[in-house]
Amino acid sequence: MNPIKVMVVEDDAKIADLHRRFTEKVEGFEVVAIAQGLDDAKEMIELFEPDLILLDLYFPEGTSLDMLREIRTKGLETDVILITAAREMGPLKEALRGGVFDYIIKPVILERFKACLTKFREYYSRLHNSETLEQKDVDNMRHPSAAASTPPLSVDLPKGIDPLTLKKVKNVFKDPDTVSGLSAENVGELIGASRSTTRRYLEYLVSIGFIYPDLVYGTVGRPERRYFRN
Structure with a gap:
C-alpha cells in the first residue's frame, strides 16, 4: 500500500515542524505539504489531495471549522484530525459533527499521537482493501481501537x-x-x-x-x- 499522504495545517512554524516529525515516526505516513494559513491550505488540498489533514483550530483569519465543513460539503476523500489547545466543549462538538477522525489537545504527546495515527492507518487500510463488508468489518472501522x-x-x-x-x-x-x-x-x-x-x-x-x-x-x-x- 502506498504511504498515507498527510498535510499539516498549523500557523506556528515550529509546531508544524514538530507534527511533521511526529508523523514521520509512524510507519506508513508521508507528509506531502505544510500550510500555515487557511487560504493556503485550501489551495494545497486541491493540489496535493491529502488522505489526512492534521488541522489546527485557531488561525489569525478565524477558526478552521468552516474549512472542515467545506471539505465535507465538497465530498473530498480527506480525513481530518483536529489538533488544538482549545478545551471548551463547543469546538469539540462542532468538530465531531463535522466528522473528524480524532481530536487531540495540545501540547501533543508523542505516545498519544502515535496511537491516533496507528488507529487511522488500520481504519484507512480496511476502508481501501475490502470489497465486501461484514458487520465486524464495519465495527472495526468505526472502532479501530478495540482490537489495538x-x-x-x-x-x-x-x-x-x-x-x-x-x-x-x-x-x-x-x-x-x-x-x-x-x-x-x-x-x-x-x-x-x-x-x-x-x-x-x-x-x-x-x-x-x-x-x-x-x-x-x-x-x-x-x-x-x-x-x-x-
Missing part, C-alpha cells in the same frame, strides 16, 4: 508483564471516576502493587495506545505524570 488496545493474554506479552495484573490495571481505567487521570501511585494502591511495578504496566499500556500520559501541574510542587484512558 486489547493485548492478547498470552505469551505474546513482553517479559515482565503478567496478563492477570495487566487486566487489573486496565480495569482501573474503566471506572468513570478516572476521567481526571491517575498517577502510578494511585493505580498501585488500587491493585495492591508497588509504584515501580505499576509504572511498568502503565507504560506498556501507553505503548499500545490504551492510555496516554500527561503532566498535570498542581498549585505547588513539581508536575505529576498522570495517565488517561484513550
Whole structure:
C-alpha cells in the first residue's frame, strides 16, 4: 500500500515542524505539504489531495471549522484530525459533527499521537482493501481501537508483564471516576502493587495506545505524570 499522504495545517512554524516529525515516526505516513494559513491550505488540498489533514483550530483569519465543513460539503476523500489547545466543549462538538477522525489537545504527546495515527492507518487500510463488508468489518472501522488496545493474554506479552495484573490495571481505567487521570501511585494502591511495578504496566499500556500520559501541574510542587484512558 502506498504511504498515507498527510498535510499539516498549523500557523506556528515550529509546531508544524514538530507534527511533521511526529508523523514521520509512524510507519506508513508521508507528509506531502505544510500550510500555515487557511487560504493556503485550501489551495494545497486541491493540489496535493491529502488522505489526512492534521488541522489546527485557531488561525489569525478565524477558526478552521468552516474549512472542515467545506471539505465535507465538497465530498473530498480527506480525513481530518483536529489538533488544538482549545478545551471548551463547543469546538469539540462542532468538530465531531463535522466528522473528524480524532481530536487531540495540545501540547501533543508523542505516545498519544502515535496511537491516533496507528488507529487511522488500520481504519484507512480496511476502508481501501475490502470489497465486501461484514458487520465486524464495519465495527472495526468505526472502532479501530478495540482490537489495538486489547493485548492478547498470552505469551505474546513482553517479559515482565503478567496478563492477570495487566487486566487489573486496565480495569482501573474503566471506572468513570478516572476521567481526571491517575498517577502510578494511585493505580498501585488500587491493585495492591508497588509504584515501580505499576509504572511498568502503565507504560506498556501507553505503548499500545490504551492510555496516554500527561503532566498535570498542581498549585505547588513539581508536575505529576498522570495517565488517561484513550
